[in-house]
Amino acid sequence: MVDGHQTFVIVGGGLAGAKAAETLRAEGFTGRVILIGDEGDQPYERPPLSKGYLLGKEERDGVFVHEPAWYAQADVELHLGQPVVAVDRAGKSVRLGDGTVLHYDKLLLATGAEPRRLDIPGTGLAGVHHLRRLAHADRLRQVLRTLGRENGRLVIAGAGWIGLEVAAAARGYGAEVTVIEPETTPLYQVIGPELGQIFTDLHQEHGVAFRFGARLSEITGQDGVVLAVRTDDGEEYPAHDVLAAIGAAPRTALAEAAGLALADRAHGGGIAVDASLRTSDPDVYAAGDVAAAHHPLLGSRIRVEHWANALNGGPAAARSMLGQDVSYDRVPYFFSDQYDLGLEYSGWAPAGSYDQVVLRGDAGKREFIAFWLKDRRVLAGMNVNVWDVTAPIQELIRSGEPVDPEALGDPSVPLTSLASPPAAPGE
Structure with missing residues (x-):
């Protein structure tokens, strides 16, 4: 009542x-x-807008x-x-x-x-998309199905999480995909250049083409629909549809x-x-x-x-x-699924904030945990196709204690043993 x-x-x-x-x-x-x-x-x-629903699952x-x-x-x-x-x-x-x-x-x-908008000629053409709302996903899902049936071409501006997840979905439908990214690797601002190549290789193995070090400069069309895109280095790529995945404001x-x-x-x-x-x-x-x-x-x-x-x-x-005593201190967390790669990321380590990346596991098999450190303290951790480790990763972040990078990278050393400071002599 x-x-x-x-x-x-x-x-x-x-x-x-x-x-x-x-x-x-x-x-x-x-x-x-x-x-x-x-x-x-x-x-x-x-x-689900860029994962299960977009994939039709x-x-x-x-x-x-x-x-x-x-x-x-x-x-x-x-x-x-x-x-x-x-x-x-x-x-x-x-x-x-x-x-x-x-x-x-x-x-x-x-x-x-x-979603941030592309500030270039041609964004008003039919076939230019964003992905933020359910209505966007409704439309894009139908577009990807059509592109897959007709061997159509999708150009994605931006190799962040949304860009990569949509690329994976588009390839699942059979569409041809080109990703245009101004940085040297995917996810550059999130995971840095050290791990970006893993995602480049993953997507290239599934048929995605990348163009790094370039930005879209124009979308060209005819009769109001997209025909191609041009980049600031003078290249042109055919396209039936374009997705702007350049971040959100x-x-x-x-x-x-x-x-x-x-x-x-x-x-x-x-x-x-x-x-x-x-x-x-x-x-x-x-x-x-x-x-x-x-x-x-x-x-x-x-x-x-x-x-x-x-x-x-x-x-x-x-x-x-309601007047309760609240101190919102959750460790930031997100997840992503691309093809057969699943990951979870905990922490906060934007580009330039860390001084070392430590890998535990087999990056070649895409079964590993990556840690971002500053002064030997864990700022963030990302587990890739390794599960049930979020809690100890977050405890390492929360502890703020220095860790031994060699032990951190050794799969034989339990993560739980690294989250607690070592006992003082005589204890």
């Missing part, structure tokens, strides 16, 4: 927003919970966070297909695109991120217009929040892709664009809104 003594409004119909609403009810909140999403679909999870209904009836059963008021166009902090209200004004006592901004326009503090670009942009996910306004919170949180464990502000951050950040924000 909703008593209406308080109203909590959640802006953003993704995983973070849906899990925040779920947590409010699970924690006993009896006020109004209003969840607003600018898409027509109920809240859904994004990983999962059904569309499997992407949704909750069963359709759950929202009514939980007394969560859904406003779908309706963007929030303004936040009035003084009046503690939000205004929707249709003019509806909703009061809030506490507000959660879980507005996510949006946090959706901060609402927060900025409302005068909330934003993080600087060095910390990923986004809405600046403290460890409790509270913004510069004590009644406004942020979670998920849009939040740049001060991370107690890492000692810095970071913005994480991954599923686990939305899954855990939404509930953390909800508890903070």
Whole structure:
């Protein structure tokens, strides 16, 4: 029974927003919970959009966070297909695109991120795609099927996680794939050049062509449809479709217009929040892709664009809104599946932050764990086709203790033995 003594409004119909609403009810909140999403679909999870659903291995209904009836059963008021166009902090209200004004006592901004756009001629042609929303995946899945049937060509701008996962899906359908990437290896900013060649080899073995050190400069077409792409080094590649996979930008326009503090670009942009996910306004919170949180464990502000951050950040924000003592210190985590390679990555080691990479296992067989170290301390670990090791990897990161790189790289030394500092003499 909703008593209406308080109203909590959640802006953003993704995983973070849906899990925040779920947590409010699970924690006993009896006020109004209003969840607003600018898409027509109920809240859904994004990983299947470039993985199982795009590959045709999962059904569309499997992407949704909750069963359709759950929202009514939980007394969560859904406003779908309706963007929030303004936040009035003084009046503690939000205004929707249709003019509806909703009061809030506490507000959660879980507005996510949006794909970065190619700023080149030809992006308005039919056949230029992005992948962020369910509608994008619906369309792209049909495109890949058609390309596979007709030996069509897909050009992907960007060799990050989305670019590589879509490349794998496209090859699964039989499409011809060329990836254009300005860096020297795939995933350069995430895993560095030391491991990039592993992913180059993986995709090349499955027929993907790479063009490193180049950027798209133009998409050419005829009668409104894509025919080819040109790169800044003067090369031309035939294409029937183009995917822009050049990253995502946090959706901060609402927060900025409302005068909330934003993080600087060095910390990923986004809405600046403290460890409790509270913004510069004590009644406004942020979670998920849009939040740049001060991370107690890492000692810095970071913005994480991954599923686990939305899954855990939404509930953390909800508890903070309820007045609970929250310190959001989850180790960043994500996963990826490409062909027969599966991986999990824990930690935070952007390019330039580490001084050593240690491998444990057989990289040639693609069965290994990679560790990124700084001053012999583990910043991040990635297990590739090696399973049930996330917990000890994260414990190594959390401990902050120096480790012996030689022991770290030795599969005969249990990871659990490295997570604890050595006993002092005489103990």
